[in-house]
Amino acid sequence: MAEAGSQKKLPLDALWRARTSKFGDFAGYDMPLQFEGLIPEHNWTRGHAGLFDVSHMGPSFFALPKGHALEGEAAHKKVASLIERLVPADIQGLKPGQVRYTMITNEDGGVLDDLMIARPAEPGAAGDLYIVVNAGCKHQDWASIEAATKGEANLVRADDRCLLALQGPSAHKAAAEIIDPALADMSFMTVKRYDAFGRITVTRSGYTGEDGYEILVRAENAPELAEKLLAHPEVKPIGLGARDSLRLEAGLCLYGHDLDPTTSPIEADLAWTIQKRRREAKDFPGAKRILREFELGPARKRVGIRPNDRAPAREGVEIFKDGQKIGVITSGGFSPVLNGPISMGYVEAAHAAPGRVVDLMIRGTPRSATIVPLPFVPHNYVRKGKT
Amino acid sequence: MSTRYTKDHEWVRLEGDVATVGITSYAAEQLGDVVYAELPAVGKSFAQGDDMAVVESAKTASDVYAPVSGEIVEANAEIAGENWQIINDAPQTGGWFVKLKVANKSELDSLMDEAAYADYVKGL
Structure with a gap:
């Protein structure tokens, strides 16, 4: 999905090129892969801390128009009600500083993108949301958010900034030493702004299963932040491959592999992202299918699969049981x-129970595999920080 | 007979009428750590350019093509025994994949020699 022939360079392009030549296109951006x-x-990320450049993603601020008369909770409820037109999560129920994972759904109950929505806690930010969507979907997402809320709120793109992910069990140590000691006290899935390296927006969140942070920093301040983090003995640069x-x-x-416009959040085993208030209100796109599947169970389900020999089963490999096709691999x-x-x-629901043995058709040969619970490796999140 | 190379980064070395085949150092370096490889059974025949074996790294799966037509007479026992590390450590020696009984030696003429392959890789 490169834009009109020209690949976009990351603001930190030179900093990464000094460390690797292995780059590749992702969503139109020339990204360090390895x-x-x-x-x-x-393994370094699981044991220490890795720094990832994910500036291709789509951070944005979504806010009530300047001069709105609402205060505090009322302003939040208003802006949250606007974004709830597109997503099934309870955004009105976010506490100040809380982050939630959710999806933009279509009228058929399929997933158009998965995203993070945060409610900044700072007193001046009443009526603001911080929203991060996927790189490959950002233009479409922003267009649909604007179309659904035109005149009632403003969306400000922040993808000219750098988004850096610092992930791993040592992330809190490096972040506290280099950015602000208060980062170590944040709980997982919270957001906070810091007056450091310009003004940065930090969420304690990530995409590795490890504790860590995602840091939105202005492009002019990003080189100093990245160099300082990389100079920490516990931090190494990590590519998109890992x-x-x-x-x-x-x-x-x-997104685009394990989730797409045909898969519902329930099939994807993401029912936990749809809070009770929204399930009862039935007021989000695709509510009919999604709530039917929530009540009765979906026809197919996302599962973990462990091949019983050494051959990797990658996206597109078909899954069989007793000679009948029951599903397909979406990531492997x-x-x-x-x-x-x-x-x-995804496999038919009747075959989704952990422990079931299935066949994976790899290069024309059926190979035994076992359905297993997710995640494969336990998450290592710091659920309760001091703040 | 010197070693010949394909554009798909296989190497082939002929001794008598048996060719030893593997992937080049460049290919092994591009792949990264090999986590799986699948070799063809002894006795199977391939035409030049057929999918013959598979090598997978954490990153990706790659087909290995028969650089010349022939019948498999031996598969590397190290690789069959899951010592895939040898493909990264010694791709052009101990990490060979298979030995083929070559059907038509003139097919080797269509492949690059070492200097031509070195130039080819430089241009990638």
């Missing part, structure tokens, strides 16, 4: 932590 090697980078193997081990969905590869192949895919 530094010292996918497996060592993966980002994919880390998220797969963590059982997290990749190699798990450095388990030292073996892992996959995610």
Whole structure:
């Protein structure tokens, strides 16, 4: 999905090129794919901390028009009610500083994108939301948000800034030493702004299954922040290659692969992202199908799959039971932590129970595999910080 | 007989009428750590350019094509025994994939010699 022939360069392009030559196109951006090697980078992130440049993604601020008369909670409820026209999560119910994972759904109950919505806690930010969508979907997402809320709120793109992810068990140490000691006290899935490296917006969140942060920093302040983080003995640069193997081990969905306009949040095993108030109000796009599947169960389900031999089963591999096709792999590869192949895919609900043995048709040969619970590698989130 | 190379980064070395085949150092470096490889059974025949084997890294799966037509007479026991590390450590020696009984030696003439392959890789 490159834009009109020209690939976009990251603001930190020179900083990454000084460290690797392995780049590749992702959603029209020329992104670093690999530094010292996918497996060592993966293991470093699980054991220490990795710094990822994810500036291709779509951060934005969504706010009530300037001069709105609403205060505090009322302003939040208003702006949240606007974005709730597009997503099934309870955004009105966000506490100040809270972040929620949700999806933009279509009228058929399929997923158009998955995203994070945060409610900044700062007193001046009443009526603001911080929204981060996927790189490949951002233009479409922003257009649909604007179309659905025209004249009632403003969307300000922030993808000219840098979005850096610092992930791993040492992330809190490096972040506290280099940015602000208060970062170590944040709870997982919260947002906070800091007057450091210009003014940065930090969420304690990530896409690796590890503790960590995603930091929105202005392009002019990003080189100093990235260089300082990379100079920390616990931090190394990590490419998009390891980002994919880390998220797969963590059982997290990749949009366009594990989620698409035909899969519903219920099929994707993401019912937990639709809070009770919204289920009762039935007021989000695709509510009819999504709530029917919530009550009666979906026809197919996203599951974890472990091949019983060494052959990786990648996207597109078909899944069989007793000679009948029952599903397809949507993401698959190699798990450095388990030292073996892992996959995610969709299977008919009757075959989705962990422990079921199925066949994967790899290059024309059926190979045995077992349905397993997700994630493959336990999450390592800091659920309760001091703030 | 010197070593010949394909555009798909296989190497082939003929001794008598048996050719030893593997992937080049460049290919191994591009792939990264090999996590799986699948070799054809002894006795199977391939035409030049057929999918013959598979090599997978954490990143991707790649087909290995038969650089010349022939019948498999031996598969590398190290690789069959899941010592895939040898493909990264010694791609052009101990990490060979298979030995083929070559059907038509003139097919080797269509492949690059070492200097031509080095130039080809430089241009990638």
